[in-house]
Amino acid sequence: MESFHYRDSRLYCEDVSVADLAARFGTPLYVYSEASILGTLESLQSAFVELDPLICYSVKANSNLGILKLMARHGSGFDVVSQGELYRVGLAGGEGSKTVFAGVGKTDEEIAAGLDAGVLMFNVESEAEMEAIARVAASRGRVAPIALRVNPDVDPKTHRYISTGKKQSKFGMDIERALRAGQAAAGMASLEMIGIHMHIGSQITTVEPYAGAVAKGVEVIRRLREMGHPIAWYNMGGGYGIAYKGKEARPVAEFASAIVPGVKAAGCRLAIEPGRVIAGNAGILVGRVVYTKQSGDKRFLIQDAAMNDLIRPALYESFHRIWPVDVPAGLPAPPEDYESEIAGTEPWDVVGPVCESGDFLAKDRSLPPLDRGDLIAVFSAGAYGMVMASNYNTRPRAAEVLVAGGEARLVRRRETYEDLVRQEVGI
Numbered sequence: 001m002e003s004f005h006y007r008d009s010r011l012y013c014e015d016v017s018v019a020d021l022a023a024r025f026g027t028p029l030y031v032y033s034e035a036s037i038l039g040t041l042e043s044l045q046s047a048f049v050e051l052d053p054l055i056c057y058s059v060k061a062n063s064n065l066g067i068l069k070l071m072a073r074h075g076s077g078f079d080v081v082s083q084g085e086l087y088r089v090g091l092a093g094g095e096g097s098k099t100v101f102a103g104v105g106k107t108d109e110e111i112a113a114g115l116d117a118g119v120l121m122f123n124v125e126s127e128a129e130m131e132a133i134a135r136v137a138a139s140r141g142r143v144a145p146i147a148l149r150v151n152p153d154v155d156p157k158t159h160r161y162i163s164t165g166k167k168q169s170k171f172g173m174d175i176e177r178a179l180r181a182g183q184a185a186a187g188m189a190s191l192e193m194i195g196i197h198m199h200i201g202s203q204i205t206t207v208e209p210y211a212g213a214v215a216k217g218v219e220v221i222r223r224l225r226e227m228g229h230p231i232a233w234y235n236m237g238g239g240y241g242i243a244y245k246g247k248e249a250r251p252v253a254e255f256a257s258a259i260v261p262g263v264k265a266a267g268c269r270l271a272i273e274p275g276r277v278i279a280g281n282a283g284i285l286v287g288r289v290v291y292t293k294q295s296g297d298k299r300f301l302i303q304d305a306a307m308n309d310l311i312r313p314a315l316y317e318s319f320h321r322i323w324p325v326d327v328p329a330g331l332p333a334p335p336e337d338y339e340s341e342i343a344g345t346e347p348w349d350v351v352g353p354v355c356e357s358g359d360f361l362a363k364d365r366s367l368p369p370l371d372r373g374d375l376i377a378v379f380s381a382g383a384y385g386m387v388m389a390s391n392y393n394t395r396p397r398a399a400e401v402l403v404a405g406g407e408a409r410l411v412r413r414r415e416t417y418e419d420l421v422r423q424e425v426g427i
């Protein structure tokens, strides 16, 4: 969060004024900080240093090529869940040998693309997928490196939409099934099972689920090795939670201390797939107030960033800190604690112009008085923000800017109306 800070009551991203960026590039606008992204990458590298980890940035969290290039340049690998993401990694200069290919529905075409890109391993989510990988690899005279995605049946204690490690989940295989798949794989010449994979959920803020999962994985690895599989990698997925509200996140070092001992004992190399923890707090969404409106005792702040720009509040009931870009005199920088009353504020529903009651960024949020033309910053919007943006209501998607020190670079231009109709044919 330190990359976004107030100087003389004005919000800055590193050394660039956010109000200046809004004037230059318009709103709604995503603004990302390179220093924040690289700082988290370094903190992960050092937290897990004992295991010389391969960090596979989870592309789906924020797939802007500017960010992928930055990650590739600093030695990161990638976790992709589609051929489209693999294509982006290629464009960004990412290495296939540092890329893992996950996802429950890989098609033959996607598997072939993964083989051609020389991915480090495919995370295998089902027996049927394993057979498809074996078949596609055999038809191309190749041996596909795979890691079984094991579902350790732990409760990550996160929102049900982003919980993946429980038995009822569509992801991975439970331990018994994984072991049976291990047996089946032993007879498939076009597969080499070099690892196991786990990804138990997202926005996880306790370390116990990781410790429980690792303990189970170590036993699975022992059994798979007995079957003759050369298991060399333990891919522990991502899921590290970030601070949306204030202090709910754990430092990555705590996750590392829950994960490292088991993986070390198993004699494996560690891969991790962090997404949100890298991009989440490295980005904000900036909106400009269009109108204010009072209905009954409700105050609405209607501004130009909507659910089509950031769907997380509507989809997961998620909380994002919101504060003016220019703080009125006498008020603090954004509050550390939203539970207590903040003098000089009143409750607002922060909404967008989209025709849906679900189009809100916050409800009953304490904010200082704001007026037409004022700018607001929606914090912690760097992950699962722009990647989930849509053109609903024929709204052009926002521009994205990447800041490094005193420099701001446009890394995605705002869509035009022509862009929005370009694919429509036969009219």
Ligand SMILES: *Cc1c(COP(=O)(O)O)cnc(C)c1O
Pocket (backbone or CB within 6 Å): 058, 060, 061, 079, 081, 102, 103, 199, 201, 202, 203, 237, 238, 239, 240, 273, 274, 275, 276, 277, 383
């Ligand atoms: C989404 C996803 C991740 C990233 O999760 P974060 O919570 O953003 O760290 C990692 N691995 C897999 C397989 C995923 O699907």
